[in-house]
Amino acid sequence: MAKERWFILFYCCIIAFSVDFFYDEPSALVARLTGTSVYCVNGTDTSCLELDMVQYNAFFSGISWASGVAALVAGLCIDHYGPVTPLWFSIALIFAGALLFAGGSYASSTTVAFGLMLAGRVIHGIGGGTVVTVCHQMKAAWFHYDELALSFGLHILCARLGSAAAYAIIGTAVTTLGLSGSLWIGFGVTLLACIAIVGLINRDHRIHDSGIPSSMSGAGHSFRRLNGLFWCLVIVAFLLYGVVSTFTANGVALITDIYGRSESVSSLIVDLIYDICLITPFLAIFMDKFGHRDWWITASSLFLIIGLGLFLAPRCPPWVIPVFFGLSYAIFPTTLYSSLPLVVPQRSLGIANGVLTFVQYASTGILTLGAGAILDMLPSDDNRRWLRFTIFLAGIAVLAILLAFIINCLNAKTGRRLTPSQKVRRQAVDIEEVTPINIDFVTEPHGSVVRETTEIRKSETSMPASWRSFPSRQEVRVTSDF
Template sequence: MADREERRNLLDGEAERNGGGGLRTMAAICNPERWPHRIVVLILMCFLGFGDYFCYDNPSALQQQVKQDMELSTSGFMQLYAWYSWPNVVLCFLGGFLLDRVFGIRLGTIIFSLFVCIGQVIFAAGALADAFWLMVLGRFVFGIGGESLAVAQNTYAVSWFKGKGLNLVFGLQLSMARLGSTVNMNVMGLVYDSIRKLRDSSGSTTLGITLMIASATCVFSLICALVLGYLDKRAERILNKEACSTGEVIKLTDVKDFPFSLWLIFIICVGYYVAIFPFIGLGQVFFIEKFNFSSVEASAINSIVYIISAPASPLLGLVVDKTGKNITWVLMAVLITLASHMMLAFTFWNPWIAMCLMGVSYSLLACALWPMVAFVVADHQLGTAYGFMQSIQNLGLALISMAAGGILDSRGYLFLEVFFCACICIALIAVVLLYFFDLLKGGELNLSTSARAKLQKDSLSHSE
């Protein structure tokens, strides 16, 4: 009763400070326990990562323009993606620690948003100054904030919505991230063309102005981080709740205890994603050169993977939750992606078919693969396992991005597509090995949802 009375007094005080209007009018939008206030917080959470995802693929959306204006080879161009990934090889382990122990979630979110914003400005300034090294530096700074900001976004979601539609919130955040990537792919080329017409010339200055305009999305996300931090601090004071934490406990000594099945999951993760993100990074020119698409058409088809992922990820996640059979779904996703790359490499069929299939399989794999980590390691090792998985994923992306650029410069797109098919085949072999290894261990990873629930219930009864 005392706690409830104290909360009411605090809320009354907030209402008086905000203009003294009727408490009923203020309570719905200002009371952290009410849904109108939570919806405002949810909107801020969703837009928190919008600038990050919008600007991450700026190089892809402007591939032709960047290579032309900066006089780059494809290998040099892919450095812009590699240098984003390098800091995240380490920060996957340190990001959660910095948020929990050093900065706190609110200050940490603002700091990582600043890194994203400053990195994008440096990236644009490098184009304005016609200095490629400065653009690379900007991408490195941008990468320092990018991945850790996603961790902060998830932490806020758990703090505000745990037990109250959390899966829906995660789905909405993912959809907004994909929306940012999609808008970038379809808008940046048009912005560049508009500026070129206004200046009646192209060149690094036009590119720099275009990228500087894109940085406005990062500034907007930084404003969201500031407002969200204020609202979270206010809710903490009013509701007397504890400050939220990431829940990530990283112990590198746990790595030596990882089971063989987890290492196979790591191989699937790296083998699959290195055939997706570098391909999208290089996709615009591929569709222009092979299928004679215009720049606008190439950007549109290159973004279809993200467009499909926005609505498909929550729906496919629900399907996987209801059915189980995670290894079967992963195998299906890998096979569909392999078929997509082979169609793009060896046929002249309408590429929309292959890209739509790739969008569905990309969403399906994410829903089926990442949850399997929780099935093969103990709860106290989850933070380490996920951190290590993200770390080697970023290491693979950095190395393969540079390799893809070199292959394209020396051998062309056909050989590059064969290379991506080889990467998918490595993931396919790992999936097959995981299936048989899991079968020897009892087949828990590929159980249906009902069978897995029964097994967990029996295990709990046995332990009791």
Template structure:
């Protein structure tokens, strides 16, 4: 009886093997199930028997077939760059709307019948709240909402705020316009924090510096487009009267760009969910949860980054805001030339930031680039303060230095804090930057009125020099702790590969051959084990009484 069963079982095995070498079995329509699997070695589709250890064998090379995800596959190389397009347009509307008061200053003052001090509140009510709000926005992204839902929320605030501004203009209610700018400010800076989180999430360890440069370019393009088209747009509504209704129509036009940003936030949510579903990314995130108390535990290197950020940006943005009269008074240029000079920094940064970002990606050495950019900017302010060299020279150099610093500085945060604290860290960085800009903008105006532009340039030189000192101190602190922040690109690539290899080894299941319960770990398989392993791969159930049966009866071998 045993011999008959054995021959029958071997016949079934041979038939299965013949099917594998010949015409492959084709499953009937509707007969496929989750238990089916394609064996790459035989090319045949076999339905394993329940309980069969198929797929558990450590030597089986063929894994489960990935599902067909269509044209939008997050595992493709181009998917990250498609994400970058939507990430860049995510903040386009916010940057476009932010500088509307600058583009329509005289028109706003005339249409709403306000003076310069009242007009300045349109910027003040944006900046001051963000000293606190964008920090809590980063905390909400890390702890409560996540980057995708956080982006939708803050893009919604941007659109709502601009809509309230438009309603206030159409209703001739300046206080309502101010309320709209306040609402807009709640979302604007926090949306920038979400953008930074998205960039680090998709490009950390790859083209991070270049992508930060591209993001900076889009922000400057948004501001530049606004400054160039909003005045013609306002004039195109000249048939609408009175003047405040004309202003309201222009504000509704600007709200369309905020709607574009909100649409990008929704698309990014869809793409994030698709990525989680296809590549089985951990949607729960890290087990570590961010806490507001984490701020006091931020490392010294992060606090030095905050000082660099504040010291540098207060020497650039307030300077550009006050440079019109400075160029006209010191260099005796006309208004058109003065406007051209002040716009050079933004124009250069829009074009040069991606190039410098790629250069930083290829070379690494972020701190070296930061030190060079801050030192060069100090030299530009010193030239404008104490020499009469053509103003195009220092302002063009400042534009390139500003591009380098933005590409090299902001990615360093992702090297200092863990990923679950990125939103909080970037939010705090935005907060201290807004605090510095708000204080210095008001203080610079007082300084000009009392002491003139020479002392203003000396003040800006001191601010940027402070960022140089903080950069050098950060380089010393980093060098004492291993030089991670100023490592070369080759070193970072090697360390990332070693870290990934260690993670794969830690996550891999232990091999059966490494189990201490086995006697001789290098013992060859017996003929019986080879036969059983072959039948197991074919998905054929082995009766218990045959699992140790020899290949042939001893009587047949005599």
């Protein structure tokens, strides 16, 4: 069973690659979807559409909202019924959504095509949000503290590779295949996710052994177990994901308009964000080894501000934002998701992952629509609209930095759960000697209360009690709000 977790992670990585490939597919086709490409103007590509920027950004906001709501519902379902039913549900939806998105481009008018393709994005988003939440919960259940960030880092790396592949493959193929032909590439990649989900379902009996409960307490009880530090992580996730996702959705158009690069070259420049994310597993190893996840969150926020600040400077090269955004994007998703098992009780991990995934997608849905409205305020040939766009993202990044400092303060006041390194964790919890005892309450520093403790591990170390209080498979904990 020790090697089983790596097979689970392998399937989850394939799913992540496929879901993110489909998500970012329109970004590489923005010129064809809006009818501004030279191939659309000269009539070479007869499948071009004429969407405005609000409609184009609706492709991202629609799938993001659908994925977010689905993730929230999936989190509750996992806590109550286990993962298998949501997995079957997601197969049908991502297949149907990808098929409708690709086939909708053949409609006779832009209006009809937009409606069909948007419906396909929403349907795919429901399935994608569901399966991603299941994968996050399974990784949290299978991987221990020493490998927690690494498992999330590998998962997120494959997701970024999916996004990078979408820019590279679609951006190159569109010259030959045109808009409609290129969309079928995304459908083919979606089939890989369907096969991977079937692989997870075929391990049904092992999935139940992974620690994902088949029944849990009520949803309200699960929500009450989510403390103040968790909700701060959720808010900072909203801000960080929103900034990066909004830029990647509009980055190709920005570079094409500001720097006069072709759509293929612009796609490759924006693709740097995902190329840099290749370092994510190495950063995850350092994160697991040295701890201090609160500092990693602060660093990722600073990278966003640096990138946007340099972009506003005169004669800034087009790769500046992608490089700094890539560094940030390589850090914060792994940090946030691997922090959940450290601050949330085991029985609430399903709903916690659902909430965080919901916020991740909801931020994209809200901010991409806002960005589309800002860009449509001025004519498409007026580059001042991109200045407003950049200032909009910079304001959100500033809020993320302020919230990151609040997380540092809360972490210090609530037992430094995000701080310990592997060495400290191993000293604090001796996994070789376990003495079962039953107690009603254990009061820890700063007012946090441990309830329903079924096992306490013996340790000869003098480490602070709060560093021995991470939620684990042997302990179910309720912590105070702050």
